[in-house]
Amino acid sequence: MGSSIFSIGLTGLNAAQAGLVTTSHNISNAGTSGYSRQNTVQSTNPAMFTGAGFFGEGTKVDTVKRAYSAFLTNQVLSADTKFSEYDTYNTEISQIDNMLADATVGLTPAIQSFFSGVQEVAANPASVPARQSMISTSQSLVARFHNLSERLDDVRSGVESQIDETVGAISSYAKDIAEINNKIIIAQQAGSNQPANDLLDTRDLLISELNKLVRVSTNVADDGSMSVFIGTGQPLVIGTNATNLDARPSLSDPTRLDVNIIASNGSAIPIPESLLGGGKLGGLLSMRTSSLDAAQNQLGLIAVGMATRFNAQHALGQDLNGNLGTDFFTQPDIYVTRNALASTAFSKDDVHYDDISKLTGDDYRITFTDTVGNYKLTRVSDGATIPTDTGVGLRIDKPTSSNVGDSFLIQPTRYVAGTFGVAITDTRMIAAAAPISSSAGSEGLLSTIGSSATASISAPAVLSSDKFASLAAANTVFSFSASPDTLSITGLPSGMKVSYTDASGTVVGPSALSSIPYTAGMTVGLWHATGATTNQQDVSFSFTGTPAAGDSFLLRGGTPNKGTASISAPVVSDTTNLSALKAGYTTLSYNSSGMLTVSNLPPGMAVAYTPLNGTQTVGSPVPYSSGMSIAFGHMSGTDFVSEVSFTVSGAPSVNDRFNIGANTAGVSDSRNAVLLGNLQTTKTLLSASGQPSATFQSVYSQLVSAVGNKARELGVNRDAQESLVQQASSAQQSLVGVNLDEEAANLIRYQQAYQAASKVMSVASKLFDQVLALGQ
Structure with missing residues (x-):
């Protein structure tokens, strides 16, 4: 029995010692990151069977378990x-x-500042400081x-x-x-x-x-x-x-x-x-x-x-030089990146901006689906398939040959902000004026009679008003004859002189002439004497093209329109025929039938008119109604594309004229x-x-x-x-986590268990000694 008690005490002593070791380990690692509290798991040893029943054999430590x-x-x-x-x-x-x-x-502040500069030019189009300010604010933008x-x-x-x-x-x-x-x-x-x-x-x-x-x-x-x-x-x-x-x-x-x-x-x-x-x-x-x-x-x-x-x-x-406007900002670039495994000939030159209002700021991936350039376009952000490229504001030119599966990344806007630039540094190149002007009446207007439509005469530039009344009343005619090509001059006011540029571009005259040799692109000037050896130029104009024999060009004056109708300043929306419109002088004449007949419209152009609150109709002559909108443009298939538009309002009289031509006085124009x-x-x-x-x-x-x-x-x-x-x-x-208060209590608990187990062993030792003493 003593040895049994001794063994039981020893198991208790070992269990208490294991508890003390584990608790000490917990306390030592209380501040260790990621440490999990550990505790011992005990169970009883198998009991020993006797005639008096089962007697316990102490405890054992099964494992050390972490929480x-x-x-x-x-x-x-x-x-x-x-x-x-x-x-x-x-x-x-x-x-x-x-x-x-x-x-x-x-x-936002930069955009506002830039447009303030634009508005300053609009208020003072002839001001060089205003124009310089506009360029400076654009550079700041x-x-x-x-x-x-x-x-x-x-x-x-x-x-x-x-x-x-x-x-x-x-x-x-x-x-x-x-x-x-x-x-x-x-x-x-x-x-x-x-x-x-x-x-x-x-x-x-x-x-x-x-x-x-x-x-x-x-x-x-x-x-x-x-x-x-x-x-x-x-x-x-x-x-x-x-x-x-x-x-x-x-x-x-x-x-x-x-x-x-x-x-x-x-x-x-x-x-x-x-x-x-x-x-x-x-x-x-x-x-x-x-x-x-x-x-x-x-x-x-x-x-x-x-x-x-x-x-x-x-x-x-x-x-200010009389030229059409050029790019104010540098043209943006579309970036196209080839997949490293792709070999199809495709680059940024094959992708173009179409309708930028349809751009969304998304990137796209084009993947070729066959060998003849057909492709699938997907949006990178969500992988959605895009039905057509035009639906996203782009136009893609298909290559003639392609490799199936080749893909390219298209980034229409990603890098534009970093490459954005101002293309204009000369203040004179700011196109503040409109290239086309309008007028009502017929004074000083140049028109053609019997032209073959293969030659034209420009709108006159009036350089002096001294002889304007004489020129307006004279109806000067320039008649073309061939072999040699000559312009005969009749109706020139008394005392007027003529100058012209010959084939080499040399100015001949001014002198009293009744005919001049014709050269396409030549400039003609009309002068009057201001002294024995000095002259003042009154009018200049130019001829282009190849006229037919008998064609005549009339420089004539007239009277102001007698009616109360007025024409608005033209609005230009397309440049397709803008140069041709500037080179000629198109007129609308009101006749007794209530129609506006259109003369000298450049070849290839069409007329469309829209009555007030009405629908647009293509064709001429134009049935007049006050407040109507008239447009000059061209046909794209069956659709009319407007290039220049204006309105005519009021009550015209028969033979009243309205004129559309080049803006020759655009310095102060801010349209x-x-x-x-x-x-x-x-x-x-x-x-x-x-x-x-x-x-x-x-x-x-x-x-x-x-x-x-x-x-x-x-x-x-x-x-x-x-x-x-x-x-x-x-x-x-x-x-x-380790709770130090709890672990301190465990230390006391295991210490007491250790002491108690030691006491059991001490009692067992004394009992064993007593048993030995009985045998002496």
């Missing part, structure tokens, strides 16, 4: 990876939000676009760098977890499958840190190893084998990094972004795709809109500058129901609002998720 709950751990992992994603996304987008919404460095683009490029560079670092860290954690798996397998096999608690804690800590980088899910095998999957189930660690990941330039867009699985043979297998979510990597990828790409594209959309719309209107104007200024408030972008729905500034406002709302949303989600992380962590720590 662990897979449910609570998964809750923490789920909350933590989402928080990390929100926190990363919020940090990055805040940079864009602060920049775009800033009242000083944002785009371009600089603002460049600054914003460069800042977004900096953000993108930072995001790509973090993606590279994060992918490298994920691979490193994968290798560490695989090594820990190997150690756990060895340790648990050596220890009769007893849990290797400290190694399990180390592995859980690695999983927790990895989960902050990318969402993970796990599965524990029978041998104790843990397989780790990332994103939507991509294997990262299987047993003791780790997948090697690397961030490499995308095959379809080398400017951005793709996450790749590196196979054993060294080949890279890209992982689609949609399969990677959660954690820092998920936040970076989401921010890059959903916000950064969109911000750069929308900023570029505004630049495309301003460049194309402003240039188009500027081309409809006339500068086109007014139209340029109107672009600030004109809806030109983001077509909705077939009509543009947004101005330049409203598109920018939408961009600022979208980024701001997303930043606000992420901030709210981040704070809410942080609270969830704290709750989940608190619940987990209440189970696995």
Whole structure:
């Protein structure tokens, strides 16, 4: 019995010692990150049967168990990876939000300043300082676009760098977890499958840190190893084998990094972004795709809109040199990036802007489906197939041959803000005036009689009004005869002299002449003497083309219109025949039938008229009605395309004339500058129901609002998720965390158990000694 008591005391002593060791280990690791509280698990030894029943044989320690709950751990992992994603996304987008919404460095003040410069030219078209101010504000606008683009490029560079670092860290954690798996397998096999608690804690800590980088899910095998999957189930660690990941330039867009699985043979297998979510990597990828790409594209959309719309209107104007307007801003470029595996001959020269109001700021991928250039167009943001390229504001020229499967990335707006520029530096080249003017009446007008339509005479430039009355009353005729080609002059006022340019361009005269040799493109001037050897030029005009024998050209005057009708200033909307309209002088004459007959309209042009509150009709003569709109244009198939339009109002009298011709006095004309200024408030972008729905500034406002709302949303989600992380962590720590007060109580408990077990052994020893003494 003594030996039995002794054995029982010894088991109690061992159990108490195990409890003291475990408690001491807990206390020592109370501050260790990832440590889970441990405790011993005891059970009774098998009892010994006697005739008097079963007598206990003490206790044994079955295992040392760590406090662990897979449910609570998964809750923490789920909350933590989402928080990390929100926190990363919020940090990055805040940079864009602060920049775009800033009242000083944002785009809105620059747009307003630029259009203020345009309005100043509209108010003072002849003012060189006003024109210089317009160029200066345009350069400031371009600089603002460049600054914003460069800042977004900096953000993108930072995001790509973090993606590279994060992918490298994920691979490193994968290798560490695989090594820990190997150690756990060895340790648990050596220890009769007893849990290797400290190694399990180390592995859980690695999983927790990895989960902050990318969402993970796990599965524990029978041998104790843990397989780790990332994103939507991509294997990262299987047993003791780790997948090697690397961030490499995308095959379809080398400017951005793709996450790749590196196979054993060294080949890279890209992982689609949609399969990677959660954690820092998920936040970076989401921010890059959903916000950064969109911000750069929308900023570029505004630049495309301003460049194309402003240039188009500027081309409809006339500068101080009398020339039609040229591009005010540099033409934007569409970027086309070849997939690294593609070989089809296709480039940016094959993609053109069509209707920019249909541009949305999206990128597209064109994939060739056969060998003769047919293709499928998809939107990159959501993978949707686009029925036609024209529906997105682009026109794509099909190659004559293609390779099936070859793809190209089309970015219509991505880089435009960074390449936006001013094309004009000469103030005289600002096309503030309209190239076409109108007048009512017939004084000093040049018209042709019996022309073969193969030659024309320009509108006269009046250089002196001294002899204007004589010229207006004279009806001077220039009659063409051939062999040799000559213009005979009749009806020239007394004392007037003539000059002309010969075939070499030399000015001959002025002198008293009744005929002059004809040369296509020649300039003729009419003069009067101001002294014995001095002359003053009164009128100049030019001839072009090849007239037929008998054609005559009349320089005549007349009287003002007798009716009360007036003609509005023409509005130019197309440049197809603008040069021909400027070279001639088109007239509308009112006759007794109530019709306006059109004379000298350039070949190939058509007339359309629209009565007030009526429908448009193509054809002439024009039945007159007050307030009607008349347009000169051309036919495109069965459709009429307006080039110049104006209105006629009031009550005309028979033989009243209305004239459309070149604007020869455009220095103080600001009609086109007014139209340029109107672009600030004109809806030109983001077509909705077939009509543009947004101005330049409203598109920018939408961009600022979208980024701001997303930043606000992420901030709210981040704070809410942080609270969830704290709750989940608190619940987990209440189970696995070390409570020093509790451990101190355990120390006392195990100390007392140790002392009691020692007392049992002491009693057993004395009893054994007594038994020995009986035998002496």
